[in-house]
Amino acid sequence: MHYDLQMQTKSARLEFLKIYEDLYLEYKNIDISQIVIKEKQAFWIEGDPKISKALFLAHGYMGSPSEMMFMAKPFIETGWSIIGFLIPGHGSSSEVANAFKNSRWQNEMARQLQIVTDTFQEVRAIGFSTGGLLLHDYLINHSTPKTLKSLHLISPYFVQKLPTIDWAVKLIFNNMSVDTAYALTHFPDLKVMTIDRNFYNQSLPIMAAKEIKELGLEVFNKTFKGPKIQLPTQLFLSKGDWTVKTNASKKVIARDIETHELIWFKGHEPHHLMAPSVSKVAKEIQTSIFHFVK
Numbered sequence: 701m702h703y704d705l706q707m708q709t710k711s712a713r714l715e716f717l718k719i720y721e722d723l724y725l726e727y728k729n730i731d732i733s734q735i736v737i738k739e740k741q742a743f744w745i746e747g748d749p750k751i752s753k754a755l756f757l758a759h760g761y762m763g764s765p766s767e768m769m770f771m772a773k774p775f776i777e778t779g780w781s782i783i784g785f786l787i788p789g790h791g792s793s794s795e796v797a798n799a800f801k802n803s804r805w806q807n808e809m810a811r812q813l814q815i816v817t818d819t820f821q822e823v824r825a826i827g828f829s830t831g832g833l834l835l836h837d838y839l840i841n842h843s844t845p846k847t848l849k850s851l852h853l854i855s856p857y858f859v860q861k862l863p864t865i866d867w868a869v870k871l872i873f874n875n876m877s878v879d880t881a882y883a884l885t886h887f888p889d890l891k892v893m894t895i896d897r898n899f900y901n902q903s904l905p906i907m908a909a910k911e912i913k914e915l916g917l918e919v920f921n922k923t924f925k926g927p928k929i930q931l932p933t934q935l936f937l938s939k940g941d942w943t944v945k946t947n948a949s950k951k952v953i954a955r956d957i958e959t960h961e962l963i964w965f966k967g968h969e970p971h972h973l974m975a976p977s978v979s980k981v982a983k984e985i986q987t988s989i990f991h992f993v994k
Contacts, residue, residue: 706749709781712819713744716783716812723788731795739898740764740791748779752821756813757784758831760857760972761912762878762893762901764791770982771826771854771974774990783816785809787830789908790901794875797905802915809834810842817845824850824993828974829943830912832856837919839929840956851933851957852989855941855971858920859948860913874906889943889971892978920948924956933960934992936985940968963988 720742727734742765747753755775757768765784772782788808789800813835817823825848827835832853839851881904882890893900935953937946953960965973969981976982 709746709749709752709819712815713746716744716815717742719808719812720786723786727792727796730799731793734793734796736791737898739766740786742786742791743782743784745776745782745784747776747781751779751781753779754781754783754816754820754823756816756823756825757782758809758825758827758835759785759787759790760829760831760855761909762790762797762905763828764899767892767896767899767972767975768826768828768831770976771852771986771989774986775993781820783812785812785831787834789905792901794901794903794905794908797901798874798907800908800911802911805830805834805911805915806837806841809838813838813848814845817847821847823848824852824989826852826854826989827856828854829857829971833858833912833916833919836952836956837915839931840919840922840924840926844929844931848931850993851931852936852992853933853949853953854936854974854985855938855944856935856949856953857912857944858916858952859945860916861942861945875903878902878904887942889941891970892972892975895977896975920952928958929956930958932992933957934963934989935960936963936965936973936988938965938967938969938971938973938981940965941971943971961992 724736755772757765759765759767765786788804789797825835833856878890878893882894965981970978973979974982974985
């Protein structure tokens with residue numbers, strides 16, 4: 701039985717990684733100078749071959765799967781497999797990121813999550829910001845896989861907190877370096893990108909941000925007619941988040957998910973709650989998710 705499990709997992713892993721071999725070639729056709737460094741690539745970390753459990757990680761805007769790895773540490777130590785989903789267009793240059801539409805993100809989330817849930821007997825999913833939006837969008841448009849046992853949403857994006865004049869943002873900030881944007885705006889949720897540089901785009905892909913905004917509003921304004929999602933869920937939000945409108949996130953989760961636990965941080969913790977370089981509560985969230993699963 702263990703041999704069969706190993707073979708099934710190996711086959712799924714190869715299928716998953718082949719998706720990204722093709723994606724990185726697609727990147728090259730858009731921007732010949734681009735490169736996807738190891739820290740920004742999708743990954744499938746095999747766990748104990750006798751344990752059919754996997755943690756599925758979905759990252760945020762301008763990020764990569766590695767920004768989620770702190771949440772995975774206790775799962776790795778107990779033999780789980782760890783799968784890092786890369787949002788198509790991310791992990792490379794802003795020119796590449798701006799070339800992909802949110803429909804592609806949706807399709808790849810569905811395809812890759814199915815590979816994982818078809819392979820393992822137990823799957824848990826953690827989504828941050830845009831990754832949380834994509835996981836939620838998947839669940840309201842598909843039947844919940846039987847092997848998906850819980851959902852953990854960290855600062856999920858549905859509606860932006862601060863209003864913007866889209867044409868001005870596109871004109872002024874598109875492809876601007878993170879360092880320059882942070883120096884000009886002091887926007888706190890850019891800080892992590894100046895610290896954990898290997899995990900993040902170093903220039904702003906504004907057209908990709910527009911795709912996120914449109915999908916978030918589509919989900920927020922959706923009339924959900926079916927039965928609520930029957931999946932135990934944790935929702936982590938912070939008063940100090942400058943990126944998402946937290947009341948909108950609360951509203952969407954309450955509308956669509958039958959049972960959820962809200963963990964609300966009343967201080968100035970940033971949007972990137974899961975990043976220990978900027979968040980004092982990253983360890984608390986890591987522990988909370990792991991104990992929830994156990």
